[in-house]
Amino acid sequence: AEGVGAGDKVAVILPKGLDQPVAVLGALTAGAAYVPMDPGWPEDRIRFLLGDAGIRAVLTSRDLRERLSAASGLPAVAVDALPDAPAPAADAGPAAVPDPGDLAYVIYTSGSTGAPKGVMLNHSGPLNTVTDINERFGIGPGDVVFGVSSLCFDLSVYDVFGTLAAGATLLMPTAKEPDPAAWTELVRSRGVTVWNSVPAIMQLFVEAAAAQGVTFPELRTVLLSGDWIPVTLPDAIRAVAPGARVVSLGGATEASIWSICHPVDGPDPRIPSIPYGRPLSAQTWHVLDGTGRPAPTWVAGDLCIGGSGLALGYLGDEQRTGAAFVPHPVTGERIYRTGDRGRYLPDGTIEFLGRADFQVKIQGFRVEPGEVEHVLLEHPDVASAAVVARASGSGKQLAAFVTAAEGAAPDRAALRDHLAGRLPGYLVPSHLTVLDKLPLTSNGKLDRRTLENLRHDGEDAPRQAAPPEGEVQTALVDIWQQVLGTAPVGVHDDFFDLGGQSFAALRAIGMIAERLGRRVPLGVLLERRTITGLEAWLHETDDGWSPLVRLRDEGAGTPWFLVHPAGGNVVCYRDLAAAAESDVFAFQAPGPAAGLQPPEKIQDLANLYLRELVQVQPHGPYHVGGWSSGAVIAAELARQLEDRGERVARLLVVDAPAPLAAREVGEPQILRWFLEDLGVGFDPALLDGARAAELAALPDDDRHQALLDLLDGHGTGFGTRDLGDALAVFRAVVRACNLHQAAPVSADITVLRAAQATVSEFAGHSAAGDADWGWSALTDGRTTARTLPGTHHTLLSDRHTLLAVADALNGR
Numbered sequence: 001a002e003g004v005g006a007g008d009k010v011a012v013i014l015p016k017g018l019d020q021p022v023a024v025l026g027a028l029t030a031g032a033a034y035v036p037m038d039p040g041w042p043e044d045r046i047r048f049l050l051g052d053a054g055i056r057a058v059l060t061s062r063d064l065r066e067r068l069s070a071a072s073g074l075p076a077v078a079v080d081a082l083p084d085a086p087a088p089a090a091d092a093g094p095a096a097v098p099d100p101g102d103l104a105y106v107i108y109t110s111g112s113t114g115a116p117k118g119v120m121l122n123h124s125g126p127l128n129t130v131t132d133i134n135e136r137f138g139i140g141p142g143d144v145v146f147g148v149s150s151l152c153f154d155l156s157v158y159d160v161f162g163t164l165a166a167g168a169t170l171l172m173p174t175a176k177e178p179d180p181a182a183w184t185e186l187v188r189s190r191g192v193t194v195w196n197s198v199p200a201i202m203q204l205f206v207e208a209a210a211a212q213g214v215t216f217p218e219l220r221t222v223l224l225s226g227d228w229i230p231v232t233l234p235d236a237i238r239a240v241a242p243g244a245r246v247v248s249l250g251g252a253t254e255a256s257i258w259s260i261c262h263p264v265d266g267p268d269p270r271i272p273s274i275p276y277g278r279p280l281s282a283q284t285w286h287v288l289d290g291t292g293r294p295a296p297t298w299v300a301g302d303l304c305i306g307g308s309g310l311a312l313g314y315l316g317d318e319q320r321t322g323a324a325f326v327p328h329p330v331t332g333e334r335i336y337r338t339g340d341r342g343r344y345l346p347d348g349t350i351e352f353l354g355r356a357d358f359q360v361k362i363q364g365f366r367v368e369p370g371e372v373e374h375v376l377l378e379h380p381d382v383a384s385a386a387v388v389a390r391a392s393g394s395g396k397q398l399a400a401f402v403t404a405a406e407g408a409a410p411d412r413a414a415l416r417d418h419l420a421g422r423l424p425g426y427l428v429p430s431h432l433t434v435l436d437k438l439p440l441t442s443n444g445k446l447d448r449r450t451l452e453n454l455r456h457d458g459e460d461a462p463r464q465a466a467p468p469e470g471e472v473q474t475a476l477v478d479i480w481q482q483v484l485g486t487a488p489v490g491v492h493d494d495f496f497d498l499g500g501q502s503f504a505a506l507r508a509i510g511m512i513a514e515r516l517g518r519r520v521p522l523g524v525l526l527e528r529r530t531i532t533g534l535e536a537w538l539h540e541t542d543d544g545w546s547p548l549v550r551l552r553d554e555g556a557g558t559p560w561f562l563v564h565p566a567g568g569n570v571v572c573y574r575d576l577a578a579a580a581e582s583d584v585f586a587f588q589a590p591g592p593a594a595g596l597q598p599p600e601k602i603q604d605l606a607n608l609y610l611r612e613l614v615q616v617q618p619h620g621p622y623h624v625g626g627w628s629s630g631a632v633i634a635a636e637l638a639r640q641l642e643d644r645g646e647r648v649a650r651l652l653v654v655d656a657p658a659p660l661a662a663r664e665v666g667e668p669q670i671l672r673w674f675l676e677d678l679g680v681g682f683d684p685a686l687l688d689g690a691r692a693a694e695l696a697a698l699p700d701d702d703r704h705q706a707l708l709d710l711l712d713g714h715g716t717g718f719g720t721r722d723l724g725d726a727l728a729v730f731r732a733v734v735r736a737c738n739l740h741q742a743a744p745v746s747a748d749i750t751v752l753r754a755a756q757a758t759v760s761e762f763a764g765h766s767a768a769g770d771a772d773w774g775w776s777a778l779t780d781g782r783t784t785a786r787t788l789p790g791t792h793h794t795l796l797s798d799r800h801t802l803l804a805v806a807d808a809l810n811g812r
Helices: 019-029 043-053 062-072 124-136 156-167 181-189 201-210 235-242 318-326 369-377 414-418 448-453 470-484 502-516 521-525 532-538 573-578 601-617 629-643 667-677 689-696 699-713 720-739 798-811
Strands: 009-013 033-035 056-061 076-078 101-111 117-122 142-147 169-171 195-197 221-224 245-250 260-264 283-288 301-307 325-327 334-344 349-357 360-362 365-367 382-392 395-404 432-435 549-553 558-561 584-587 623-625 650-654 748-754 784-787
Touching: 009 043, 019 033, 019 056, 019 156, 033 043, 033 301, 043 062, 043 117, 056 062, 056 549, 062 076, 101 395, 101 549, 101 784, 117 124, 124 156, 142 156, 156 169, 181 201, 181 245, 195 201, 201 221, 201 235, 235 245, 283 334, 318 325, 318 334, 349 369, 369 395, 369 414, 382 448, 414 432, 470 502, 470 532, 502 521, 502 720, 521 532, 521 549, 521 573, 549 573, 549 601, 558 601, 558 629, 573 584, 573 798, 601 629, 623 629, 629 650, 629 720, 650 798, 667 689, 667 699, 667 720, 689 699, 699 720, 748 798, 784 798
Parallel strands: 009 033, 009 056, 033 101, 056 076, 142 169, 142 195, 195 221, 221 245, 395 432, 558 584, 558 623, 623 650, 650 748, 748 784
Antiparallel strands: 101 117, 245 260, 283 301, 301 334, 325 334, 334 349, 360 365, 382 395, 549 584
């Protein structure tokens, strides 16, 4: 009657109930697309969306028809005023049969700029999704699907079309049944077999059911999506619905409801969150790093979706469409950039890590709040957790909010200790609050904005920092606050727990030399990590330097001696030492920062370290090892110990090939490898051969400044002197390792290799195809090789692979 036809868009503005699917089917039968809007939205928003979407007509209720028609000037039809079975018009033709690529619906979602964005979906994408779900989980005519989601939320697309496509029954609560507590009798009495909602709605439902003592023996399939699934929820569901299979689904409105699936068959104690899963049929998922390349296992990256479910784009916004839907940088296929972060697990499933726009900078580090949430969820007293960043006088601070597991009473001090034992200091929230429930948005998702502004009477007071006494402590506090970008810093605070790492440590050492006239070796900062400890060292010693650094001295059994990689410092071993069961010592390289020049031969470096080693442990058996170039030096150290008649029981090689052939390395190659070795995401391809040769020919100061310019934005915080000192050590160690001709040893060798992304220096090695990377040719003992997920630079930084390396250190 209103002349609606193919290509038109019809707004559906109705309260929750069965009139909604009737209106949707009516619009599609006419060949139009439907655009759902909530009658509870502000009138200005509805008026804006009606114009933005180019609506041809409105399907609504008698109560709303006059108001909507007057406000919009559009024809409005009251669905609830239509006769139950109208006679077909004499001139009515057959129902329109749309092309699979025609527009089916537009759903508006929140936009980062504040203006809502209309996501356009055709018929084929959602059809692929609902068909896959129905076939995958055997949903058919005997099922009753409980449709709780708002028509404006894309889970409703499955409720309507998935149910009808399966020949199943759709049961929808009405405004008279507004909350989960009112649904228990409805679900039980109508024999609901399939549930589809966000996790928070199901959480409220099972809590209500448990309180009422109600069970649901016929509920067999529970589909959960749209937000984190608490690891305790699946068991809570099975407690009230013993036959239910819980399924985690994920995706985006821009990719036809769902694109990824993971049946939750039981809790996995190794993983603190439920995996996202694997792609659905005819859909693809990608985890891409900052350069657009596939990210290795365990390494966080940007989640992107491809395949048949992708939306047509954003209504009337080509610029936003072009930014979100892009070609895959390798395959060229069209993909959608979800704005989410995730990573591959070793079995190929994807783990969701949260929104990329929830990432924050804390003390200069890019932080994933989801990582902190995962660790909180590992604690048995925690049922759910959320971490947000809040502004403070000294920058952003993390604030954590948790709810209690059943029968538990979380203690904030215990939770803080739990976090501190598993995360670096800058990831431990400054505030931790226990709530009865986490706040939710109208769609049932976690309301992070409310948490960002929430203050609670039970919230922890900010950490108290012990103030400095005297000029030296005051100067050191000032230096640490500048370098770490945080305040206040107390004199008993650990530099590395506050977020310090090798670059920050080098900056601090340089500033101490300028302010106090003393050059502090990096190894001393590793041993004397507090301001009081560092001040004591300054008073106790002269500027004498030792290569030996004690990283752990509370262990048992044979100690480990680890040798620095090409960069010369041993900060890389700090977390590994903390996970070791024995004492751990490390050797740092002599260099300009200590007023020394590194030896030009590996034999001389190893001999220097041997003299220090025997002062700590005069006789064997010895355990020695190293990561990267450090493994080559460690092997020579083992040989020299054996030449003295001592026994080396174990040689640990972490991601380094055996030195089987000597070669000269030129300065251009050194520069490329140096930038890559910093591990800050620099792409060595940006420094091609010609450009590297130009830099190599520059005077030192100009070369160092040019390198800093290339590193701009990679967060090193280097000055030219810091960079020059680091480059001098790197150059000496790399050249010495590449010229070294190794002699065999008798020690047993354990080789740990990264599964992905061999660094340029090691590419093309003659034994690259061998599992042990050629080390079996250099020992008369046993060689054991193992491949670990990750890259050369994540082996000692990612928590999962670090623990695997620690297992090797501990003899497991």
